[in-house]
Amino acid sequence: MDIKTTLATQGYFQARSVAAPQPASAEEGFANFVSGFAATLSEGEATARAAMVGGADPHALVRALADSQLAVETVSTVRDKVVEAYQEILRMPV
Incomplete structure (x- = not known):
């Protein structure tokens, strides 16, 4: 056998x-999701406030608004999927 x-x-x-993925519980994943969502929104709000007083770059404001919009759309999509799954469970015969 070759040494290389x-x-x-x-x-x-x-x-x-x-590099193997570490198993995480669903609670940890959801907590990370919620904290990331809250951080994105608060960052967007801070950038918007700074832009109102002239302390932020317009490009940073546009990026923060786009990130906030994407976060809100993602949360609403997840909510819709959860509601759809719940309704599907209710339709199951017992």
Whole structure:
């Protein structure tokens, strides 16, 4: 066996164990989702306030508004999917 192949194999297995996804609970995922949403909205509000008094770049304002809009659309889409799943469960015969 070639030494280069052995070293490459060892490096692969070390990198594989480090890059493996860590299992997270649904509660942690939802908490991260909500905190990220709140942070995006508060960042957008802060940038909008700074733009009103002339302390922010117009490009930063547009980016913050676009990020806020995307966050709100994402949350509303997730809400719609949850409501749809709930309605589907209610339609199931018992």
